[in-house]
Amino acid sequence: PIDGPRLWDSLAEMAKIGATAKGGSCRLALSDEDKAGRDLFVSWCEAAGCTVTVDRIGNIFARRRGRDDSLPPVVMGSHLDTQPTGGRFDGVFGVLAALEVVRSLNDRGVETLHPIEVAVWTNEEGSRFSPPMMGSGVVTGVFTLEEILDKVAQDGARLGDELVRTGYAGEAPVDHPMHAYLEAHIEQGPVLEVEGKEIGIVTGAQGQRWYEVTVTGVEAHAGPTPMRLRRDALVAASAMVQAVQRVGLETAGDACATVGILDVHPHSRNVIPGRVFFTVDLRHPDADTLADMDRRFRAAVAAIAEQHGVGAEIADFWHFPPTPFARPLVDRVREAASGFGFSHRDIVSGAGHDAVYVAGKVPTAMIFIPCEDGISHNEVENIAPADGARGAAVLFETLVATAGR
Amino acid sequence: PIDGPRLWDSLAEMAKIGATAKGGSCRLALSDEDKAGRDLFVSWCEAAGCTVTVDRIGNIFARRRGRDDSLPPVVMGSHLDTQPTGGRFDGVFGVLAALEVVRSLNDRGVETLHPIEVAVWTNEEGSRFSPPMMGSGVVTGVFTLEEILDKVAQDGARLGDELVRTGYAGEAPVDHPMHAYLEAHIEQGPVLEVEGKEIGIVTGAQGQRWYEVTVTGVEAHAGPTPMRLRRDALVAASAMVQAVQRVGLETAGDACATVGILDVHPHSRNVIPGRVFFTVDLRHPDADTLADMDRRFRAAVAAIAEQHGVGAEIADFWHFPPTPFARPLVDRVREAASGFGFSHRDIVSGAGHDAVYVAGKVPTAMIFIPCEDGISHNEVENIAPADGARGAAVLFETLVATAGR
Numbered sequence: 001p002i003d004g005p006r007l008w009d010s011l012a013e014m015a016k017i018g019a020t021a022k023g024g025s026c027r028l029a030l031s032d033e034d035k036a037g038r039d040l041f042v043s044w045c046e047a048a049g050c051t052v053t054v055d056r057i058g059n060i061f062a063r064r065r066g067r068d069d070s071l072p073p074v075v076m077g078s079h080l081d082t083q084p085t086g087g088r089f090d091g092v093f094g095v096l097a098a099l100e101v102v103r104s105l106n107d108r109g110v111e112t113l114h115p116i117e118v119a120v121w122t123n124e125e126g127s128r129f130s131p132p133m134m135g136s137g138v139v140t141g142v143f144t145l146e147e148i149l150d151k152v153a154q155d156g157a158r159l160g161d162e163l164v165r166t167g168y169a170g171e172a173p174v175d176h177p178m179h180a181y182l183e184a185h186i187e188q189g190p191v192l193e194v195e196g197k198e199i200g201i202v203t204g205a206q207g208q209r210w211y212e213v214t215v216t217g218v219e220a221h222a223g224p225t226p227m228r229l230r231r232d233a234l235v236a237a238s239a240m241v242q243a244v245q246r247v248g249l250e251t252a253g254d255a256c257a258t259v260g261i262l263d264v265h266p267h268s269r270n271v272i273p274g275r276v277f278f279t280v281d282l283r284h285p286d287a288d289t290l291a292d293m294d295r296r297f298r299a300a301v302a303a304i305a306e307q308h309g310v311g312a313e314i315a316d317f318w319h320f321p322p323t324p325f326a327r328p329l330v331d332r333v334r335e336a337a338s339g340f341g342f343s344h345r346d347i348v349s350g351a352g353h354d355a356v357y358v359a360g361k362v363p364t365a366m367i368f369i370p371c372e373d374g375i376s377h378n379e380v381e382n383i384a385p386a387d388g389a390r391g392a393a394v395l396f397e398t399l400v401a402t403a404g405r
Numbered sequence: 406p407i408d409g410p411r412l413w414d415s416l417a418e419m420a421k422i423g424a425t426a427k428g429g430s431c432r433l434a435l436s437d438e439d440k441a442g443r444d445l446f447v448s449w450c451e452a453a454g455c456t457v458t459v460d461r462i463g464n465i466f467a468r469r470r471g472r473d474d475s476l477p478p479v480v481m482g483s484h485l486d487t488q489p490t491g492g493r494f495d496g497v498f499g500v501l502a503a504l505e506v507v508r509s510l511n512d513r514g515v516e517t518l519h520p521i522e523v524a525v526w527t528n529e530e531g532s533r534f535s536p537p538m539m540g541s542g543v544v545t546g547v548f549t550l551e552e553i554l555d556k557v558a559q560d561g562a563r564l565g566d567e568l569v570r571t572g573y574a575g576e577a578p579v580d581h582p583m584h585a586y587l588e589a590h591i592e593q594g595p596v597l598e599v600e601g602k603e604i605g606i607v608t609g610a611q612g613q614r615w616y617e618v619t620v621t622g623v624e625a626h627a628g629p630t631p632m633r634l635r636r637d638a639l640v641a642a643s644a645m646v647q648a649v650q651r652v653g654l655e656t657a658g659d660a661c662a663t664v665g666i667l668d669v670h671p672h673s674r675n676v677i678p679g680r681v682f683f684t685v686d687l688r689h690p691d692a693d694t695l696a697d698m699d700r701r702f703r704a705a706v707a708a709i710a711e712q713h714g715v716g717a718e719i720a721d722f723w724h725f726p727p728t729p730f731a732r733p734l735v736d737r738v739r740e741a742a743s744g745f746g747f748s749h750r751d752i753v754s755g756a757g758h759d760a761v762y763v764a765g766k767v768p769t770a771m772i773f774i775p776c777e778d779g780i781s782h783n784e785v786e787n788i789a790p791a792d793g794a795r796g797a798a799v800l801f802e803t804l805v806a807t808a809g810r
């Protein structure tokens with residue numbers, strides 16, 4: 001029901017903005033590149049006859065009228081921001097597949113009962129500004145608007161100021177009404193590809209706990225300070241990185257444990273590090289297991305700090321529990337995939353998505369497509385055009401079934 | 406023979422430039438603060454009747470005429486640059502003790518046969534610009550002037566440009582003639598304090614090997630990427646940090662092994678690190694043992710890389726062999742200490758100093774004084790005023806004995 005080549009062309013066009021050397025994209029949230037990507041999206045939506053509004057946290061909603069336009073919209077969407085060395089599909093695919101659904105509805109002159117909208121959520125990645133999923137988090141009341149506007153980036157910029165600077169500090173209130181929410185996304189892992197499945201029916205997302213750890217030792221000279229007298233914050237922190245890895249490896253099921261940022265102070269070749277800051281990201285589909293990972297992680301950090309004679313502070317940074325999606329809507333996605341004869345399997349999302357927050361407010365489902373070698377958050381991230389077209393087709397069918405004729 | 410309170414006042418005055426919150430100093434090489442420290446030093450030397458010249462690498466030489474001014478000078482000195490979170494005495498003590506010797510010679514109307522000079526060497530610390538000991542290295546032919554002028558700082562500045570900007574791109578040629586070289590310095594380690602000795606008779610410096618290691622894994626998403634499929638550059642690098650630590654701990658004698666800098670790429674909370682860069686600093690007083698540490702370090706890095714399925718490149722960054730000082734001059738320092746009745750012991754320097762490079766060219770010796778808790782390269786670095794005065798007195802006696810009356 002959709003135009004695969006048109007979708008593919010739009011993906012390629014968007015990927016030119018912030019294109020990186022190795023074929024990826026860098027459009028950090030509310031950077032100049034993110035603004036350019038948003039502007040392109042808005043121009044496409046207007047050309048498709050949509051009315052575009054922007055809310056106070058910078059989320060964009062492109063609306064196609066419904067037969068009863070007083071009904072709440074069925075919203076499809078994802079995000080346009082990327083990781084520093086991000087790919088061309090993470091987030092973008094969900095946004096442009098949704099736009100393709102709108103364009104196809106236009107081509108066929110199909111009216112829907114509910115209005116429909118394509119959403120671009122602000123700062124899903126959580127890289128430049130952290131935590132992730134800020135735009136959807138504000139709309140669903142997980143965060144207050146004020147706390148998010150005051151977030152400061154790694155580069156020192158304030159989020160509220162960057163919204164104004166890029167022209168996306170909108171006027172619309174953040175309590176946006178929605179009838180249901182659908183998000184198409186690349187899997188970002190290897191499961192569908194390994195099993196040769198064309199569509200992932202996402203039943204929910206695994207839980208996440210993010211932390212910040214600060215290790216405090218004693219700065220001293222790397223030459224005349226005997227090894228046994230040192231309190232080297234980096235030696236201790238590196239043992240903690242190993243321990244985080246073990247928490248991931250030694251947990252049953254699909255556990256993940258990652259240290260993504262680690263900063264050394266004072267950052268001089270001949271100074272024993274006096275302070276190390278690092279981030280930890282623990283994930284598991286089961287709440288009790290995630291709680292157990294949390295306990296083991298904390299115990300390991302405390303034991304290593306003790307053993308090395310350093311201080312270690314763990315701050316809770318962000319978390320969400322394992323989140324199931326709406327059973328009837330998930331069933332509808334499965335029926336759409338089956339209807340097309342696409343091979344599929346149920347799958348739990350390893351990543352957080354705006355859908356996770358939206359699921360707390362309105363019925364929500366997600367559609368996964370395979371990505372090459374399961375690689376994401378990497379410039380080489382890739383998909384097969386046919387997989388993209390299949391995902392958009394399933395989105396089309398589910399949307400029409402949900403919005404009504 | 407010297408004026409202890411005057412020396413202490415000058416140390417306090419200099420420490421005001423680039424003073425840090427915790428009582429230390431930050432005068433990174435060729436920064437605005439380093440320039441201000443140099444300017445203050447030059448004004449003091451001129452007030453003491455010295456003639457000041459600056460060479461093409463920015464070394465400052467303040468000269469007091471000798472009875473036979475055609476003879477090569479006996480040079481005393483050290484450096485005024487500091488670590489990012491440096492102390493008030495590392496380097497500065499050697500420079501201002503030398504200035505105090507000149508002032509005391511003036512007070513007493515003592516003439517010396519050889520002219521004498523106080524040297525401030527450019528960028529001894531090797532923190533902002535690396536490697537260390539650049540000014541003395543250029544003067545002694547270890548480095549070419551051109552290669553050093555082209556060094557680029559962590560902050561992107563070119564050394565030659567910073568010399569011009571700060572007004573220390575001098576005209577004097579870099580092959581400065583010297584009769585002998587004397588450097589007073591804080592020990593920067595705990596030995597003298599623990600043994601209750603007032604003066605360290607430095608017989609030489611341990612050898613150093615510095616490296617840069619780049620670990621290359623595969624960036625991927627911290628959520629949907631199973632632990633067993635990851636090639637996490639930081640997990641591998643943290644095992645390497647542990648291995649460097651073991652090389653230090655498991656070597657007989659006073660071995661040191663330190664990772665001072667470690668940078669993670671792409672530096673995002675939810676991205677498995679694809680690349681890690683870190684620096685390694687290995688030290689030992691014995692050349693064969695240092696060579697053995699080098700072998701064990703390389704083998705450990707290779708084995709860990711193999712085990713984690715990541716790449717690891719080791720680049721040699723800088724090194725110098727264990728360096729003995731000139732026996733007769735060292736004996737003269739010992740005689741001076743004994744003459745004053747100061748308790749003393751022979752000691753090998755754990756740190757590199759400008760004296761190490763100068764020792765390759767002219768007879769060289771160093772005088773150590775204790776520092777509090779053996780702590781250096783730390784804002785809390787401290788000395789007792791009486792220890793400073795003792796060190797300056799030994800420097801005075803050794804200088805006069807070497808420069809002749």
Ligand SMILES: NC(=O)NCCC(=O)O
Binds near residue numbers: 351626
């Ligand atoms: N898809 C995605 O990268 N979301 C950000 C939150 C997460 O790391 O799971």
Ligand SMILES: NC(=O)NCCC(=O)O
Binds near residue numbers: 222223495530757758
């Ligand atoms: N004294 C000092 O910090 N010198 C720099 C070279 C080294 O780290 O040993």
